[in-house]
Amino acid sequence: MNRLPVVVLISGTGSNLAALLASARGEDCPYDVVAVIADRDAAGLEHARAAAIPTQIVSLSAHPDRAAWDQALTAAVAAYNPHLVVLAGFMKLVGPPLLDAFGGRIINTHPALLPSFPGAHGVRDALAHGVKVTGCSVIEVDAGVDTGKILAQTAVEILDEDTEETLHERIKAVEQPLLVEVVRRLTAAR
Ligand code: GAR
Numbered sequence: 146m147n148r149l150p151v152v153v154l155i156s157g158t159g160s161n162l163a164a165l166l167a168s169a170r171g172e173d174c175p176y177d178v179v180a181v182i183a184d185r186d187a188a189g190l191e192h193a194r195a196a197a198i199p200t201q202i203v204s205l206s207a208h209p210d211r212a213a214w215d216q217a218l219t220a221a222v223a224a225y226n227p228h229l230v231v232l233a234g235f236m237k238l239v240g241p242p243l244l245d246a247f248g249g250r251i252i253n254t255h256p257a258l259l260p261s262f263p264g265a266h267g268v269r270d271a272l273a274h275g276v277k278v279t280g281c282s283v284i285e286v287d288a289g290v291d292t293g294k295i296l297a298q299t300a301v302e303i304l305d306e307d308t309e310e311t312l313h314e315r316i317k318a319v320e321q322p323l324l325v326e327v328v329r330r331l332t333a334a335r
Contacts, residue, residue: 149228149332150179154235159189161233161254164321165328166196176332180225182218184237199225205237215240222247229331232286233324236265244288251286252331254324256316258282258298263291268313277303279312281320283327296331299323 153162162181169178181193182201193200203221208214219242222230232239232253243251257267259282264270271279280300285293299319303312 148175148177150225151176151229151231151328151332152180152182152222152225152227153178153193153231153233154222154239155181155183155187155189155233156185156236157187157189157234159187159192159234160317161321161324162189163192164325165231165233166192166198168325168329175329176229179227180222182221184218184235189234211240215242219243219246229328231324231328238290239286241288244286249285252296252327253284253286253291253293254320255282255284255291256313256320258300259284259291259295268316269309272303272307272309272312279303279316281316281323283324297323297327 153165155162166178168174169176178198180199180201181190182203183190184204186202190200201221203214203218205214208217222243223246228250230247230251232251239251255267257271258280262270278300280298282295283297284291284295287293301316301319
């Protein structure tokens with residue numbers, strides 16, 4: 146089977162990346178992770194190195210301004226000619242160059258039930274608001290902050306004793322299979 150190339154962007158521990166890589170080891174998987182790009186020396190890059198997948202760091206501080214970083218990030222992604230770009234805990238907003246090059250083919254996973262609690266602190270904000278149910282969302286990326294089309298969601302109950310860490314761990318446990326399912330769906334459709 147001809148597998149479609151996927152580039153994954155990360156900033157953190159890469160548990161969602163690890164789930165995508167584990168799924169790609171299956172014979173029936175419709176995608177291959179062909180590169181992992183980070184905006185910093187993210188711990189999650191180790192998952193890619195262990196799987197002998199090319200990695201690259203494109204950090205904002207290594208560029209004169211945001212526009213130059215946007216161009217460099219786009220060039221780094223485009224070099225792998227991906228069918229799909231997956232933001233898996235990538236904690237920077239992507240700019241017009243990446244959206245122009247891959248519009249409609251960039252997805253993001255977010256640890257809240259959008260449109261509630263967008264932004265960098267989805268778990269903390271849900272806890273602070275006192276909602277009883279939160280979850281995760283996989284969305285299509287557009288020019289806004291977590292405003293793109295919602296592709297899939299899973300709900301997670303908030304417990305009285307939850308901290309940001311315990312809640313985030315339970316969210317990640319359902320987020321990983323959800324992201325894998327959406328990536329498989331988007332790469333299986335020809
Ligand atoms: C994930 O929970 C993801 O939803 C979140 O960062 C975590 C990364 O975990 N992303 C955002 O908050 C984006 N606004 P991981 O590095 O273990 O995959």
